[in-house]
Amino acid sequence: MVSVILLTIAVLLTLTIFSLCLLVFAYKKTNHAKSLLKHAEEKINHIKHELETERRESSIKLKDELYRKRKDFELELKKDRIELDRLQSKLASRAEMIDQKELQIDEMRRELQQKERTLLRTEDVLRINDARLKHMTSELIVKLEHVANMSKEEARTTLLNSLESEVQLTCQKWIQKVEEESKQTAKERAIRILLTAMQRYSADEVMEGSSGIVHLPSEDMKGRIIGKEGRNIKALEMATGMEFIIGDTPDITISGFNPIRREIAKRTLEKLVNDGRINPTRIEETVIQFEKEVEEIVQEMGKNAVLEFNLQSVHPEMITNLGRLHFRTSFSQNVLVHCKEVALFARMIAEELGLEGAIALRAGIFHDIGKAVTAEVEGPHAQIGADIAKRCGENHIIVNAIAAHHEEVPFTSLYAIIVCIADTISASRPGARRETLTAYIKRLEKLEEIANTFSGVKKAYALQAGREIRIIVEESLLDDEQSMILARSIAKKIEEEMNFPGQIKVNVIREVRSIEYAR
Template structure:
């Protein structure tokens, strides 16, 4: 374009100069006389040459302009193609990224679908396992019935053996009468004298033989019954463990109405699965009105699930993302609450320098029970008893503090955060030793169930106070009235036997001491009496654990010096 404008400018300049020159020449020609004809010809030639030069310049300018325009058009086309190519590449890149995202989402959906199939398969296996366990339990119940029948038959046989022993004793008495009459004739003794001598000899032999026979029968029966008793106990535990497990591993969450159950379950069960996965507890949603059951062996997991469910129901927004958020917040708050409970307990008991891990374990005791007795309350009570007993025994302040510390920590192994094959006493001992506790406390924790040897007096105090706290009336699922009635019934069973002067139930009904009159009950008869009382207790009473029956026979000679 610049070349074209330049050429046009030159052309215009030449034309203007031509007309200016022509005007001037015309004036000269008009003002003067006619000039020579040669000037005119020369001027015409100059004009002609100028026209030719102008036409040439215009043609060159046109060619230059066309060439420049062609080059500009080529560059414009090339730029356009470049932008189109870049746009295509960018579109292809966006297309590939979108395709990759869709493929990733498809893979994730397939993985979730496979996981759902695996969960459904696992549920089917669990149902099949539950059905098999139920069938096995029914079989075990039938086996228990058969074994009970067998035990009844053996008891009948034992009764028959005792009856035969009694008959033999009667035969011996008849023989004794016959021997007495013969001795009277031979020895010329009076009947009373012969009776006394023979009775002393024969009674001793008869009683010894009868007692020996009875003991042989009992030993044989015990050997046979011991094996069957183990099976009966195991089967009984299997039959009763489900009820006890449900009682100690289930929490009931109340609802305002049953419409909330659908929100808790969620679409295709995604909400309830999210809650179970986040808390580790199982939610049982059945036809029970306005109730959801939370099941878990870990009481802290149950508490987290209960509190999280309460918040979700109150808030009304229940979806997997919200579930994870609420559960995480609840776990954090419960952890802080556990630490606060532990710190508060330690401060109330005036225990110093307790490691933070043990403080957390003490707080966890609040959510654990043992035989229906709250573990934290039991441990605090044991700690106070240990301190009181140590003070009564004249120990110094440091020993009293160690006794209180050991009493608080003696059941620390029951709130273990990890599975262990050790008993709670040995696990608690290892934990205290690991955290640098005093060796006296470590020994007291490990020895309070006689699993290791005691090496100090505080260990004995902790064992005694633990038994006192657990055996007192009302501590473990037993109200005071029932406890008193059981104690009275024990003593009455013992007192109704001939020769018993008094009876005392001790150790919260775990031991029965029977005092007999020495002139009415012999040493052999004392053994028989203890067995008889234990059998009566076993047949007529219901009690936890076992009851030790101790018959005491003593002779007292009293005289006064005046």
């Protein structure tokens, strides 16, 4: 019995504990549910607050945008109204001007009608007067024929003969006066044009010069350059095509007609002297290296000259020959610099005369292009240059200007004359060429002396800085065929007795002049 009671009590206690546990669990779950509900409510409230904030901000932005749009619209509308008012006032002023012009046209029409009526009346009066004048003229002619005892045709012939003589005399005097004034005016204008061109051009008085002499650091270097049994000097001469002259001075002179090869030889020798390694193999390698370097310099100088003067459609051969002139000199004057000077002078003179400056500039820059190949091609450099220009597609005006700049062929355009003048200015300005005054005078005197040694020569003049000798012969002693023989003989003697660059033109003149004066 007792055990049953105990069992019953134990069961009740277990049930009680289990109930308590269930109550505690239910209480916790209820609290958790309440906290979740509270959190959800807070989150909902937060979201509502954010939505309300965003709504207010959007409303504010919308109002601002609407306000800005309205202001812009009002401003644009105000501008349109102002423009409309301006256009209306402009139209009103134009309408007023049109009305005034219509009034003026009406007034002019009335004046023209009045003048037309006046002209018609004047025309009628003139017609009547003309008829009266013809009648009076006929009567006067009849009376004059009766008084002079000659017909109308005879009187006209006599009068015309008298007037013709007077008019011829007057015309001759007037033509002579115009010729004298024209010569004086042309001379003054020519002097002014030349002085203007020379004044506008500004350049260094002394040109840069290049020398074919290489200075050696010591006498021992001569032996190293010559080499064993002369192998090194022979290799240098074979590779460069130049002659190396070794004298008593500590210098080596490079001699040769080709300026490009002479420059290559000079640079090669300077490199070998500085390097110290001198042997045939090294010489050949150095020559090849400087051949490429000088060729690059030639191309660069040619392109720079073309770009400097903004020349268009220039053939590559012309560019190369133009660059080669950088290593060419004439009386110590750099030929490329000389060509640039001539181009500038020619352009300035052409512009002063109202001609195309670009054509004169192109002819000037290319006028000595033949000097780039005179070492390879025989003949006068002017004709050689003209052939090159013609082959490269240059204009016939340019070709003639190149060929005629030493007056070896006739001028066919004013540009050829301008280039000839510009060439003379560049070559004769102070400091352009280094020939001494004494040597210059001696060369001119030698030319005249050679010409005067021949019989039949009346006078001899050295012209164009010694490029031409002009000889006037006795027309009674020499005929035309003998004059031609004399020109060849003088040219041959000049070649035998004188050293000169380029060529000298021997111009023999034989003429008979008959002069009489009408007083």
